[in-house]
Amino acid sequence: MNDKHIVETTFRARYAETDQQQIVHHASYVVWMEEGRSEFMRQSGADYADVERGGHYFAVTGIQVRYLTSAHYGERVTVRTWVEDLKSRLLTFGYEIVNADSGLLLVTGESEHVCITREGQVTRIPEQWRKLLGQ
Amino acid sequence: MNDKHIVETTFRARYAETDQQQIVHHASYVVWMEEGRSEFMRQSGADYADVERGGHYFAVTGIQVRYLTSAHYGERVTVRTWVEDLKSRLLTFGYEIVNADSGLLLVTGESEHVCITREGQVTRIPEQWRKLLGQ
Amino acid sequence: MNDKHIVETTFRARYAETDQQQIVHHASYVVWMEEGRSEFMRQSGADYADVERGGHYFAVTGIQVRYLTSAHYGERVTVRTWVEDLKSRLLTFGYEIVNADSGLLLVTGESEHVCITREGQVTRIPEQWRKLLGQ
Amino acid sequence: MNDKHIVETTFRARYAETDQQQIVHHASYVVWMEEGRSEFMRQSGADYADVERGGHYFAVTGIQVRYLTSAHYGERVTVRTWVEDLKSRLLTFGYEIVNADSGLLLVTGESEHVCITREGQVTRIPEQWRKLLGQ
Numbered sequence: 001m002n003d004k005h006i007v008e009t010t011f012r013a014r015y016a017e018t019d020q021q022q023i024v025h026h027a028s029y030v031v032w033m034e035e036g037r038s039e040f041m042r043q044s045g046a047d048y049a050d051v052e053r054g055g056h057y058f059a060v061t062g063i064q065v066r067y068l069t070s071a072h073y074g075e076r077v078t079v080r081t082w083v084e085d086l087k088s089r090l091l092t093f094g095y096e097i098v099n100a101d102s103g104l105l106l107v108t109g110e111s112e113h114v115c116i117t118r119e120g121q122v123t124r125i126p127e128q129w130r131k132l133l134g135q
Numbered sequence: 136m137n138d139k140h141i142v143e144t145t146f147r148a149r150y151a152e153t154d155q156q157q158i159v160h161h162a163s164y165v166v167w168m169e170e171g172r173s174e175f176m177r178q179s180g181a182d183y184a185d186v187e188r189g190g191h192y193f194a195v196t197g198i199q200v201r202y203l204t205s206a207h208y209g210e211r212v213t214v215r216t217w218v219e220d221l222k223s224r225l226l227t228f229g230y231e232i233v234n235a236d237s238g239l240l241l242v243t244g245e246s247e248h249v250c251i252t253r254e255g256q257v258t259r260i261p262e263q264w265r266k267l268l269g270q
Numbered sequence: 271m272n273d274k275h276i277v278e279t280t281f282r283a284r285y286a287e288t289d290q291q292q293i294v295h296h297a298s299y300v301v302w303m304e305e306g307r308s309e310f311m312r313q314s315g316a317d318y319a320d321v322e323r324g325g326h327y328f329a330v331t332g333i334q335v336r337y338l339t340s341a342h343y344g345e346r347v348t349v350r351t352w353v354e355d356l357k358s359r360l361l362t363f364g365y366e367i368v369n370a371d372s373g374l375l376l377v378t379g380e381s382e383h384v385c386i387t388r389e390g391q392v393t394r395i396p397e398q399w400r401k402l403l404g405q
Numbered sequence: 406m407n408d409k410h411i412v413e414t415t416f417r418a419r420y421a422e423t424d425q426q427q428i429v430h431h432a433s434y435v436v437w438m439e440e441g442r443s444e445f446m447r448q449s450g451a452d453y454a455d456v457e458r459g460g461h462y463f464a465v466t467g468i469q470v471r472y473l474t475s476a477h478y479g480e481r482v483t484v485r486t487w488v489e490d491l492k493s494r495l496l497t498f499g500y501e502i503v504n505a506d507s508g509l510l511l512v513t514g515e516s517e518h519v520c521i522t523r524e525g526q527v528t529r530i531p532e533q534w535r536k537l538l539g540q
Contacts, residue, residue: 170419183420
């Protein structure tokens with residue numbers, strides 16, 4: 001992970017994201033990972049809103065999440081995102097989510113994506129985005 | 136409300152819908168109201184998926200929710216939905232959400248909608264849907 | 271609204287918050303209002319996490335939302351929150367949500383809360399929090 | 406999977422669960438898996454609400470989801486849930502989510518859980534629940 005380009009985004013855990021176990025619900029981290037890659041793409045010049053406007057989608061084909069420690073309401077969390085793997089049709093992001101104040105590791109994860117067209121056809125990741133994501 | 140056509144849909148409160156107060160989070164009821172009107176439209180023959188396929192949307196312009204009693208994880212709840220008002224361009228749904236087993240009233244609500252086209256233009260509710268909703 | 275103490279918080283609309291109408295889903299704004307009052311309380315020195323730790327809850331008894339314009343994925347939005355009314359047992363927050371870049375008004379809202387104890391008993395808002403919120 | 410006890414639960418994809426790609430958002434399936442195991446436990450006589458009332462939690466330590474085909478608003482989906490593995494402290498559920506009408510396989514998944522006490526201490530799964538889940 002050390003030689004990877006890592007992008008960070010920090011925000012607070014929301015009240016609506018907690019559950020009756022009084023911790024952040026495990027599905028919320030999946031949304032946070034998505035915000036992590038949104039920020040990664042934005043900062044790489046490959047804003048995902050632009051990718052979609054151009055007629056391509058990075059459909060999610062798989063996710064994996066490992067939960068180590070819980071986040072709680074109001075805590076500041078940082079999502080660290082990097083490109084784990086980039087092939088002609090397949091893109092894998094890696095994630096670490098930490099407590100932004102203590103640095104405690106909360107969650108590690110991965111998401112796999114294929115590039116599809118508006119019609120749902122799997123296609124090569126357009127060169128323009130591949131270059132920006134592969135930096 | 137007595138002379139209105141009322142449609143009911145019943146399901147269980149989900150774990151993910153609870154918050155750290157150990158009750159269902161107040162935004163979840165807004166989603167339940169939406170499912171209530173989805174079911175109302177489906178049973179009226181005006182399935183909202185078909186409305187959208189036909190190029191129209193019932194955009195939400197306002198909601199009002201009053202919270203009386205809390206729902207808890209695993210409890211069966213019933214959403215009762217009716218058309219409160221139907222004008223050429225404006226549609227108002229009314230809702231009651233009750234505990235399906237005890238009958239206890241949990242929430243009352245209302246949602247207002249205007250009909251818009253795919254381009255976002257406000258338009259008259261197509262006669263086909265108006266008739267079905269106005270029964 | 272002019273003489274009120276207003277607190278702002280700004281963040282981006284998340285992908286998960288959109289729906290198939292390709293705008294932010296109307297229930298997401300209810301969560302954003304909650305984050306608005308979380309931030310208001312934090313900045314007033316009445317952090318809601320502390321209120322709960324002290325054994326009190328501000329239960330939501332009603333919400334009202336008016337939707338004027340839609341937010342879209344990736345847009346920066348600002349939630350402006352103020353105390354609309356503060357009685358011994360009742361607290362009302364007011365909200366405006368705007369596009370942070372254009373200033374366009376997206377949503378206005380209100381939420382009503384009563385103070386309850388851990389046992390669910392309605393009680394007076396503790397003087398400590400009333401003072402901080404009433405500034 | 407054939408010799409496992411499988412529990413099914415069927416419901417419709419909600420409008421709020423869709424995203425701007427006009428399919429169900431990938432985090433929604435994580436919530437559906439949770440509802441799958443809620444139903445599994447309920448039907449096994451090990452209602453999770455009772456587990457928590459007894460002072461135990463099955464904390465999620467990992468999830469894995471593979472996305473094959475998308476669900477859409479209004480479609481009926483069936484979550485099939487079974488116990489993949491049951492050790493003294495570790496419980497793994499397996500899932501298949503299919504379109505309830507076409508039978509098309511949408512998603513496969515797994516979730517891992519450890520049993521913890523109210524104080525957050527990892528502990529053995531109480532014999533009472535182990536027996537019911539292991540049937």
